[in-house]
Amino acid sequence: xxxxxxxxxxxxxxxxxxxxHKDLPCVMCHEDVPEATTVTDHLxxxxxxxxxCHGEKKDQKECGYCHTDPAHPGxxxxxxxxxxxxxxxxxxxxxxDCTACHVKLSEYSxxxxxxxxxxxxxxxxxxxxxxxxxxxxxxHTDLKHFPLKPVxxxxxxxxxxxxxxxxxxxxxxxxxxxxxxxxxADCHAQTAPTRVELKxxxxxxxxxxxxxxxxxxxxxxxxxDPVLCQRCHGISFCxxxxxxxxxxxxxxxxxxxxxxxxxxxxxxxxxxxxxxxxVSCASCHDQGPNSNCVGCHKVGGVGGNPHPIQWGQKHxxxxxxxxxxxxxxxx
Amino acid sequence: MATSQIGARAVVACLVALAWGTxxxxxxxxxxTTIVSGQRDPRDGTVHxxxxxxxxxxxxxxxxxxxxxxxxxxxxSGWGEAxxxxxxxxxxxxxxxxxxxxxxxxWNRRMTLRLGRxxxxxxxxxxxxxxxxxxxxxxxxxxxxxxFVGVPVxxxxxxxxxEFTSGARVFWSHSYESEVGASILEILGAGRHVFRRDAGADxxxxxxxxLALSGLLRWSLSETRxxxxxxxxxxRPCRYVDVTGDYRRTAPDLFLPRYSLFTVFAQExxxxxxxxxxxxxxxxxxDVQGDFHEVHDANGWGWNTGxxxxxxxxxGGGTRVGVESRRLKIPGGGYLMGRVFGWQTITTKxxxxxxxxxxxxDQPINGYDRSFFGSGSLVYDVAPAWRAVLTGMDNVTxxxxxxxxxxxxxxxxxxxxxxxxxx
Numbered sequence: 001x002x003x004x005x006x007x008x009x010x011x012x013x014x015x016x017x018x019x020x021h022k023d024l025p026c027v028m029c030h031e032d033v034p035e036a037t038t039v040t041d042h043l044x045x046x047x048x049x050x051x052x053c054h055g056e057k058k059d060q061k062e063c064g065y066c067h068t069d070p071a072h073p074g075x076x077x078x079x080x081x082x083x084x085x086x087x088x089x090x091x092x093x094x095x096x097d098c099t100a101c102h103v104k105l106s107e108y109s110x111x112x113x114x115x116x117x118x119x120x121x122x123x124x125x126x127x128x129x130x131x132x133x134x135x136x137x138x139x140h141t142d143l144k145h146f147p148l149k150p151v152x153x154x155x156x157x158x159x160x161x162x163x164x165x166x167x168x169x170x171x172x173x174x175x176x177x178x179x180x181x182x183x184x185a186d187c188h189a190q191t192a193p194t195r196v197e198l199k200x201x202x203x204x205x206x207x208x209x210x211x212x213x214x215x216x217x218x219x220x221x222x223x224x225d226p227v228l229c230q231r232c233h234g235i236s237f238c239x240x241x242x243x244x245x246x247x248x249x250x251x252x253x254x255x256x257x258x259x260x261x262x263x264x265x266x267x268x269x270x271x272x273x274x275x276x277x278x279v280s281c282a283s284c285h286d287q288g289p290n291s292n293c294v295g296c297h298k299v300g301g302v303g304g305n306p307h308p309i310q311w312g313q314k315h316x317x318x319x320x321x322x323x324x325x326x327x328x329x330x331x
Numbered sequence: 332m333a334t335s336q337i338g339a340r341a342v343v344a345c346l347v348a349l350a351w352g353t354x355x356x357x358x359x360x361x362x363x364t365t366i367v368s369g370q371r372d373p374r375d376g377t378v379h380x381x382x383x384x385x386x387x388x389x390x391x392x393x394x395x396x397x398x399x400x401x402x403x404x405x406x407x408s409g410w411g412e413a414x415x416x417x418x419x420x421x422x423x424x425x426x427x428x429x430x431x432x433x434x435x436x437x438w439n440r441r442m443t444l445r446l447g448r449x450x451x452x453x454x455x456x457x458x459x460x461x462x463x464x465x466x467x468x469x470x471x472x473x474x475x476x477x478x479f480v481g482v483p484v485x486x487x488x489x490x491x492x493x494e495f496t497s498g499a500r501v502f503w504s505h506s507y508e509s510e511v512g513a514s515i516l517e518i519l520g521a522g523r524h525v526f527r528r529d530a531g532a533d534x535x536x537x538x539x540x541x542l543a544l545s546g547l548l549r550w551s552l553s554e555t556r557x558x559x560x561x562x563x564x565x566x567r568p569c570r571y572v573d574v575t576g577d578y579r580r581t582a583p584d585l586f587l588p589r590y591s592l593f594t595v596f597a598q599e600x601x602x603x604x605x606x607x608x609x610x611x612x613x614x615x616x617x618d619v620q621g622d623f624h625e626v627h628d629a630n631g632w633g634w635n636t637g638x639x640x641x642x643x644x645x646x647g648g649g650t651r652v653g654v655e656s657r658r659l660k661i662p663g664g665g666y667l668m669g670r671v672f673g674w675q676t677i678t679t680k681x682x683x684x685x686x687x688x689x690x691x692x693d694q695p696i697n698g699y700d701r702s703f704f705g706s707g708s709l710v711y712d713v714a715p716a717w718r719a720v721l722t723g724m725d726n727v728t729x730x731x732x733x734x735x736x737x738x739x740x741x742x743x744x745x746x747x748x749x750x751x752x753x754x
Binding site: 158159162163165166167168169172175180181182184185188189190191192193194198199201202204205211212213215216217219220221223224225226227230231232233234235236237244275276278279281282285286288291293306307308311324325326 | 364366368383385387389391406407408410412419420425427428429430432449450452453454457458460484485486487492522524533535545547559561563565567573575577581583584586587588591593594595597598599601603607609620622626629630633635641651653659661662663664665666670672673674684685686688690692696702703704706708710720722724726728729730738740
């Protein structure tokens with residue numbers, strides 16, 4: 001059905017028949033419809049509207065004329081309306097012919113919701129275009145409750161793993177039509193307990209960042225695009241794991257992963273590697289003022305000036321003495 | 332037990348809010364994934380056995396009746412883990428909350444409020460996870476204002492990524508796929524030191540039905556230079572072709588905490604430009620895709636290129652096979668990857684899945700320049716919404732001569748209404 005679900009089922013229903021009222025114009029009872037720009041329960045006639053013709057039944061206490069359970073009279077079943085449609089606009093387009101969309105009308109003898117099906121919409125609207133573009137929320141306000149085709153049918157094909165961040169940064173409202181943030185958390189939660197590749201180990205056709213033996217290539221990937229790692233993990237993530245593996249100085253039995261001559265000037269000096277991939281250094285050695293870099297590279301130290309070329313043109317000495325980070329060396 | 336900043340009181344608050352919301356909600360959906368795995372974990376020359384038991388739970392209570400907010404919903408996603416054997420970090424029980432927020436609308440649905448542990452995606456926030464409040468106000472004519480204030484979530488295995496964050500964004504939304512925004516962000520660390528202070532602009536616009544442009548620009552206010560800029564153009568002339576071209580510049584040093592010593596050593600620019608092509612010559616049967624990106628930083632040039640082909644055979648794609656390759660080349664290193672994978676439906680309820688990849692490394696690690704990884708899964712749809720998956724993994728890598736891992740998953744993904752409240 002078109003974006004309408006029955007969310008409450010009262011114990012009784014209204015004995016209402018469209019067939020019995022077929023000779024009357026629809027707006028005689030649904031008088032709010034011609035000006036309605038949204039869908040609400042108020043589009044159905046209130047009791048007062050019924051009583052304009054059937055008031056004598058109430059006066060005569062014939063509650064059972066309308067209510068199936070006169071001892072507990074209620075109103076219509078409430079329905080959740082998850083569709084955007086303006087009756088005001090559409091009535092003009094169909095020359096006030098409600099049956100152009102409302103092909104089937106509800107009857108007490110034939111219970112169940114009878115809003116127009118989506119075919120009524122696609123008679124005029126090219127759903128294929130909206131569908132391909134993932135433009136669901138042009139009509140639907142909440143698709144989470146509806147059975148959907150696999151997401152690959154929407155615009156999630158192609159370079160979506162790489163581009164979805166951009167989509168979310170700029171038009172996140174579109175994503176939430178179908179996805180709760182718990183869906184995002186599968187991959188992006190800072191607190192995630194396990195790799196998403198393990199959580200969805202059977203999804204071999206999906207594109208995952210850390211698929212397979214990521215441990216072996218993680219240092220290469222981090223060197224290739226350090227920002228990609230930093231967006232999610234932060235340096236402390238690296239440090240914690242390296243210390244656990246005893247390749248960081250904070251481990252219980254740390255090993256020295258560096259080659260001979262690492263600390264001295266020369267072909268295997270750390271200087272080149274540090275300039276190329278400081279994040280790799282920081283993944284073990286980021287201890288703030290206690291980092292071993294400070295010992296040699298602070299002002300007056302044997303390591304000399306570590307700043308990149310043109311650093312001095314961009315930063316003043318006043319900044320050096322006024323910034324906590326700089327003070328580690330510029331005391 | 333919790334691993335992040337979320338404290339016992341916050342956990343209790345989540346549970347109370349969830350209980351309240353569930354009791355008053357008209358719709359409650361739930362999902363659960365149970366994972367039991369066993370692995371041999373070589374550490375310091377000794378092979379340890381680790382058997383984690385992991386439970387992940389998500390709940391969503393929506394249409395919560397209350398007098399204050401419309402469209403009220405509560406979303407909670409969390410996990411707990413018990414580890415038998417010899418856990419790597421010595422902790423045998425762990426747990427945390429990934430997402431826990433209450434959301435609702437007010438002021439005739441012009442304002443949306445979200446309170447709790449959540450993500451903030453738009454603008455310079457760019458996927459920031461925080462414990463706090465994020466309101467959005469729709470002014471009218473597509474214009475709106477959003478903001479957030481809170482504490483950045485501490486990553487697992489990590490220390491604080493800031494002690495306080497706030498930000499705002501103004502935007503104009505033309506349609507679902509067309510929006511323009513400008514935003515500011517500040518994250519303060521220990522001692523009120525600036526972790527990040529950025530201003531930015533973002534845009535995504537569909538010029539034609541087949542052509543969309545997007546871009547993000549982030550300017551570091553503390554360093555007065557560009558922290559990140561990216562632009563992409565996507566052309567989808569028909570269902571058979573999808574082409575994307577993109578450019579990205581980043582300042583790697585600005586993604587380190589500004590009070591980290593290493594920001595003074597790090598490179599200040601990295602550029603990447605390239606494109607992606609997807610072809611579907613046999614719609615719903617064959618996907619062929621390829622990408623190439625040229626990378627440049629202070630060390631020189633490199634590239635990252637790959638291709639993948641997936642073929643679906645049989646009714647409903649009952650058989651799927653694919654091949655994939657990738658070549659990453661950067662100054663001083665890189666790798667070449669080859670991969671084959673497949674998926675075969677045995678019955679309507681059972682299918683088997685296999686995946687195998689091999690990496691050749693430009694620079695050996697621990698004396699090895701090859702890595703092999705293979706996995707196989709048996710998937711059984713036990714009942715509607717219930718699935719069991721048995722996976723075995725075997726690998727030979729520079730870090731492990733031979734490692735075997737087994738994994739059993741039981742998944743409940745209701746994804747449907749499990750409760751309807753009657754008046």
